[in-house]
Amino acid sequence: MKKKPIVNCTEICQVRIQAINDAMSVLSGKWKFHILGTLIEGDKLGFMDLMREIEGIGTKMLSKELQDLEMNQLITRTVMNTKPVTVQYAITKHGKTLEPIIKELAKWGAAYRDSMTAS
Amino acid sequence: MKKKPIVNCTEICQVRIQAINDAMSVLSGKWKFHILGTLIEGDKLGFMDLMREIEGIGTKMLSKELQDLEMNQLITRTVMNTKPVTVQYAITKHGKTLEPIIKELAKWGAAYRDSMTAS
DNA sequence: TCAGGCAGTTTCCTAGAGGAACCTGGTTTC
């Protein structure tokens, strides 16, 4: 009995897969959510501010991820002409659209931890 | 001028970081969202059904990710005693709590794609 | 002048994520 061809993926399914891939390509990596979450909370942070807030991240990763996020227009980077040059990172309007996702994710993570420690 | 000690991370920040780490430890990887999304949409799917729905995944990854998800109680695996043994994967009540996140993620991904192609 | 802060960059290294292909073992249809 011949089975339907390999490609019987429904269209809504295809669309969802592509959408999730798009989102993940921008948000992949260990640190993006943390950086975005931090910048959503406290706007205008410097490089060292972020280092202090995001426990565990190193300078290389932070700088690389910041570049990624800037390239994708989720954050902005402005160099201030102060005496020791400082830089301000801030979330963009576009980046703010991620707030619900990050909030949900954090909420779910906390609930998950509770449910695990309970059992 | 001495700066405040390294650890001046606010508490809400620490909590968020831990929550996001918890969530990511369970949801990390290229395929978990796809699998969960597919199982939320159509309940009770077999191994080959999932292969067909999730374009691009291979047997190794699918089987490994399914084990992970089952271990974390997000899906169930039931072996049916049919003539050629079939298996049914389904989402759990717990797994369903991820629905808002996955929906949001897919929504965001689609919107992101639109905004990128527009510019 | 020298330690320390800011903002990174560069190099080196390794574990693990993930793909391709092949194998098993049972069953049913042609």
Place this chain on the structure above:
DNA sequence: GAAACCAGGTTCCTCTAGGAAACTGCCTGA
């Protein structure tokens, strides 16, 4: 008996994400 379908497991291989540590360059206050 050959071919095909289900449900995986196994092996081999590659690539890169990510950490550690060291270095740069500028500025400032003690």
